[in-house]
Each structure stands twice: as structure tokens, then as C-alpha cells.
Amino acid sequence: MRELAGDLRWLSLNWATVRERCDLGHAIAACARHGIPAIAPWREPLQAMGIGVAARRIRDHGLAVSGLCRAGMFPAADAAGRQAAIDDTRRAIDEAAAIGARCLIVLAGGMPPDSRDLALARRQARDGIAAVLPHARAAGVPLAIEPLHPMYAADRCCINTLAQANDLCAELDPDQDGGIGVAIDVYHVFWDPELEPAIARAGAAGRILAFHVCDWLVPTRDLLLDRGMMGDGVIDLRRIRGLVEAAGYAGMIEVEIFSRDWWRRDPDEVLRTMADRYQTVM
Amino acid sequence: MRELAGDLRWLSLNWATVRERCDLGHAIAACARHGIPAIAPWREPLQAMGIGVAARRIRDHGLAVSGLCRAGMFPAADAAGRQAAIDDTRRAIDEAAAIGARCLIVLAGGMPPDSRDLALARRQARDGIAAVLPHARAAGVPLAIEPLHPMYAADRCCINTLAQANDLCAELDPDQDGGIGVAIDVYHVFWDPELEPAIARAGAAGRILAFHVCDWLVPTRDLLLDRGMMGDGVIDLRRIRGLVEAAGYAGMIEVEIFSRDWWRRDPDEVLRTMADRYQTVM
Numbered sequence: 245m246r247e248l249a250g251d252l253r254w255l256s257l258n259w260a261t262v263r264e265r266c267d268l269g270h271a272i273a274a275c276a277r278h279g280i281p282a283i284a285p286w287r288e289p290l291q292a293m294g295i296g297v298a299a300r301r302i303r304d305h306g307l308a309v310s311g312l313c314r315a316g317m318f319p320a321a322d323a324a325g326r327q328a329a330i331d332d333t334r335r336a337i338d339e340a341a342a343i344g345a346r347c348l349i350v351l352a353g354g355m356p357p358d359s360r361d362l363a364l365a366r367r368q369a370r371d372g373i374a375a376v377l378p379h380a381r382a383a384g385v386p387l388a389i390e391p392l393h394p395m396y397a398a399d400r401c402c403i404n405t406l407a408q409a410n411d412l413c414a415e416l417d418p419d420q421d422g423g424i425g426v427a428i429d430v431y432h433v434f435w436d437p438e439l440e441p442a443i444a445r446a447g448a449a450g451r452i453l454a455f456h457v458c459d460w461l462v463p464t465r466d467l468l469l470d471r472g473m474m475g476d477g478v479i480d481l482r483r484i485r486g487l488v489e490a491a492g493y494a495g496m497i498e499v500e501i502f503s504r505d506w507w508r509r510d511p512d513e514v515l516r517t518m519a520d521r522y523q524t525v526m
Numbered sequence: 527m528r529e530l531a532g533d534l535r536w537l538s539l540n541w542a543t544v545r546e547r548c549d550l551g552h553a554i555a556a557c558a559r560h561g562i563p564a565i566a567p568w569r570e571p572l573q574a575m576g577i578g579v580a581a582r583r584i585r586d587h588g589l590a591v592s593g594l595c596r597a598g599m600f601p602a603a604d605a606a607g608r609q610a611a612i613d614d615t616r617r618a619i620d621e622a623a624a625i626g627a628r629c630l631i632v633l634a635g636g637m638p639p640d641s642r643d644l645a646l647a648r649r650q651a652r653d654g655i656a657a658v659l660p661h662a663r664a665a666g667v668p669l670a671i672e673p674l675h676p677m678y679a680a681d682r683c684c685i686n687t688l689a690q691a692n693d694l695c696a697e698l699d700p701d702q703d704g705g706i707g708v709a710i711d712v713y714h715v716f717w718d719p720e721l722e723p724a725i726a727r728a729g730a731a732g733r734i735l736a737f738h739v740c741d742w743l744v745p746t747r748d749l750l751l752d753r754g755m756m757g758d759g760v761i762d763l764r765r766i767r768g769l770v771e772a773a774g775y776a777g778m779i780e781v782e783i784f785s786r787d788w789w790r791r792d793p794d795e796v797l798r799t800m801a802d803r804y805q806t807v808m
Binding site: 480 | 639643676677742760
């Protein structure tokens with residue numbers, strides 16, 4: 245395993261971690277101030293800042309871009325809705341290319357409105373990803389399929405295990421031409437009894453494109469906005485990082501925390517804390 | 527599939543569905559009043575009523591007992607804690623036998639205090655279940671291992687997929703001597719992309735001991751207390767019932783709804799609604 249103490253070189257800030265008190269410009273400056281060498285923007289603040297402006301600012305501060313969040317959400321009630329999601333994801337690929345992002349985070353999406361058919365949603369997500377894959381390859385921006393926790397299956401993401409994401413990559417990229425892989429977020433996968441073989445399989449195919457960290461609090465008070473800072477919860481972070489690195493991953497460790505608690509705090513405190521926890525509990 | 531319209535014979539009320547406004551005695555009477563032929567008590571109200579009294583009352587009202595909730599919760603900080611859970615589960619087996627319950631619902635339990643080791647919790651759960659299995663067999667009360675949704679992995683139940691429960695049954699009962707099986711609750715398993723083969727496998731081994739229903743609401747506002755009435759959410763209930771019945775299950779359909787909303791309502795309204803939905807959307 246990589247030694248993290250005294251060395252922030254693999255740390256990345258996902259903008260959502262400070263989203264209530266920082267626009268993207270302030271988040272870029274804060275990373276530079278704290279010696280955090282990478283950032284993962286979201287599209288809304290990126291578009292608000294202007295993509296050219298943001299790209300320059302990121303470059304001027306010497307930051308890497310561990311990923312762009314996010315596109316996908318393919319299932320829809322009709323063909324027009326599905327095409328709109330495909331078109332939007334193609335634009336996201338271009339945005340990711342413009343800022344030099346190492347990948348685009350792709351969420352499958354939940355069930356279409358008024359549907360109870362998860363299998364249909366999964367087929368629509370597969371078809372959507374297949375439709376944008378050529379554009380991702382041409383742009384040199386790989387699609388990072390992120391399985392989300394099963395509690396989001398209905399309304400956010402119908403890809404809910406790493407095994408499922410691996411299967412999808414194998415189906416859409418049988419010859420390992422690349423352009424598609426997975427994002428592994430500890431929050432979404434730590435519970436999975438099949439996590440170890442799934443990480444090994446993703447790594448063996450060279451498909452681990454991103455590694456996101458936070459923690460699972462006990463109790464968890466909200467399905468969406470109660471993630472913990474690393475070390476404050478029950479996830480065996482070192483074990484999972486060990487599995488991911490043993491599988492060949494040598495990229496960024498990106499901190500993504502949706503939390504009303506952390507969003508209220510001074511962004512400098514948030515960045516200091518995450519840099520400290522990265523070195524001591526990851 | 528069985529025809530449910532006009533025929534309540536497979537409907538069972540899990541007491542927790544009315545727990546805020548009914549003790550067990552009132553719930554038994556309410557079932558009889560509404561033509562609901564079965565009930566699944568919880569241990570606390572059962573003990574409060576007195577097990578002999580409850581057994582008589584259930585018999586006098588002609589009710590079947592689809593299961594007793596619940597025991598298990600094996601992982602603990604030390605050997606004494608683990609032994610206490612084993613002892614308690616043996617008492618639960620005796621209670622289940624005394625009221626003629628068709629199974630005892632067994633929850634694995636979450637991680638021990640101050641632990642981040644899910645694999646350890648899973649081993650301790652397996653060892654606990656193995657320790658009580660002979661007593662269950664002797665008493666004629668099969669253990670129904672209930673996988674809970676992954677959002678409960680940390681603090682309630684480290685068995686989170688039906689595949690995992692099936693594996694555990696196969697490990698502890700390699701010769702299919704019985705005494706152990708699974709409880710399938712739609713709320714916990716509907717998201718699982720491997721649900722169909724897991725149900726088929728459980729059924730082929732004769733191990734589906736209970737089938738619990740409710741619905742998954744969108745949005746879900748609370749991790750524990752926001753389950754929906756059948757038909758109010760997004761679970762494809764008919765599909766899952768079809769899979770369970772195609773796998774050979776011919777037992778009760780037990781309604782278990784933890785919901786602040788439904789707990790506030792008149793129990794007669796709750797029972798009327800569940801009997802209606804059982805016939806129309808299940």
C-alpha cells in the first residue's frame with residue numbers, strides 16, 4: 245500500500261464536499277492553499293464559472309482533475325427523454341475533456357417515472373452507456389460507471405453492486421478497448437460480501453478509474469445527506485484501500501462527503517480535517 | 527400464481543404493522559375481526575401478554591402463526607455477549623414452539639461495538655446460528671435467516687443478500703436436514719440484480735420459510751420507519767411473489783410495515799387497507 249502520511253499527492257477534493265459554502269473558484273483556491281493537488285468539479289458550478297475560465301484556473305493552480313461529476317441518468321419515460329440524457333452525457337464528456345478530467349462519473353439513473361421495472365431501467369442504462377461510449381473514446385475521457393448503494397436503486401441509480409458494474413463493462417467493452425471502467429466509492433460498496441473479488445476483477449481489467457472515500461455513520465440519520473468524514477464511521481477504509489491498490493489502482497483518493505453537518509463548517513476546517521484524516525485513517 | 531382476490535387465506539399480520547396502537551391481544555382480536563387468518567407476534571408483546579395466555583388466545587381465535595419476530599443479533603464484543611445472544615435465541619425458539627410458530631425470524635446482527643470488521647461479524651453470526659440450530663431442530667421450529675437491506679449492514683444485520691443467506695444455509699445444513707431456511711422480505715431484496723436466481727435456489731432447497739411484504743416509497747424519508755403499504759411504492763410485488771411461488775412457496779404472505787404514518791392510523795383502517803391491497807396489488 246502507498247504511504248500517505250506526510251504526502252498529499254494522491255488527495256483530491258470532490259467539490260460537493262464544500263458545495264454549500266464554496267463555488268468552484270473558491271474550492272480551487274482552497275485546494276491550492278491546503279496543498280491538495282486535485283479536484284473533482286460538478287457540472288453545475290463548472291458551467292456557472294464558465295468552462296474555459298475554470299480550465300485555466302485549474303491549470304494555473306497546478307491542480308489535477310480526478311473526475312467530473314456527473315452525467316448519465318438514462319432511464320426515462322420515452323425515447324425523447326432517453327435521447328436527451330444521451331445528448332447531455334455527450335456534452336458532459338466534452339466538458340470533462342475541456343478541463344482535463346481523468347474520467348466522467350456516470351450514474352445509471354433510477355426507474356423511469358411510474359415504473360416498477362428495475363430490469364427495464366437496467367437495460368435502458370446499458371443502452372444509454374453504449375450510445376455514449378464511442379464519443380467518450382474519441383474524446384479520451386473514460387466513463388466511470390459508479391455503482392450506488394442499493395438504497396438509491398429506485399430513484400438514482402439502478403446499478404447497485406460493483407459486480408453489476410463489472411458485468412456491464414465486460415458486456416460493452418468485450419475486447420478491453422478501454423473508455424469504460426468503474427468508480428469505487430466506499431460508501432456505496434463497503435457492505436458487499438462480494439466486494440473483494442469484484443475489486444480484484446475490476447483491477448485485473450484495468451478498469452478502476454476512480455476511488456471515492458468518506459465514512460458510514462452509525463446511526464445514519466438521512467439517506468442522502470449524512471455521510472461521515474473518514475474515521476468517524478464504521479467503514480474499514482484501510483482494508484478497502486488495500487484491496488483497490490492491490491488490484492493495481494494508483495490514482496487519486498477523492499473525498500466526497502454529502503453532509504449537512506460538514507457543509508455548515510468553515511471550508512478551511514473541512515479541508516484541514518480531510519487532509520489530516522487522509523494521512524491518519526485512510 | 528395463487529389467486530388472492532376474494533380469498534384472505536394466505537394473509538398474515540405482522541404485529542409490528544400496528545405496534546403503536548395495539549398490544550398483542552388487540553392485534554389478535556383485530557385479525558379475527560377482519561378475517562385475517564394468521565399473525566406474526568414479536569417477542570416483547572408476547573412476553574408482556576404471557577406466552578401461555580397468548581398461545582391460548584391465538585388458538586381460540588383460530589389464527590395460524592406465520593412466524594415469531596425475532597432473535598439472533600449474535601456479534602458481540604466478547605464471548606459472554608455472544609453466549610447471551612445464543613441463550614436468548616434458544617429461549618426464542620421455545621417461545622416460538624409454544625405458540626406454534628412456523629418459523630423463528632433470525633437477524634444476524636450488525637458489527638460488534640467499536641468494530642469495523644464486517645467479515646468478523648459475519649463469522650460470529652454464522653457461529654451463533656450454528657450453535658442454536660440443534661435446539662431449533664429438536665423443537666421443530668425452523669430458523670428463518672432474514673437478509674436485511676444493505677443500509678442496515680453496520681448496525682442491524684450483516685447478512686444483506688439472499689445469496690448470502692442461501693450460502694449460509696448450505697454451509698450449516700449441507701445434507702438438507704432442515705431446521706434452517708430464509709425469510710424473504712421484498713423491502714430488503716427488491717433491488718438485488720441477483721434476486722431471481724437466489725429465490726430459485728432457496729426454493730429448490732425447500733428453504734423459503736417466510737415471505738414478508740410492504741413497499742419502498744420514493745422518496746424514503748427515514749432509514750427505518752418509512753416503509754410503504756403495498757401498492758404505494760415502487761416494488762414490483764407481483765413479480766417477486768411470482769418468483770417466490772414459482773420456487774415452490776405456498777405459505778403465508780405476511781405484511782410487515784414499519785411506518786410512522788401507518789402507526790398513527792386507526793388499526794382497523796390499517797387492516798382493511800392491507801387486506802384490500804393484498805387482493806388487488808399483490
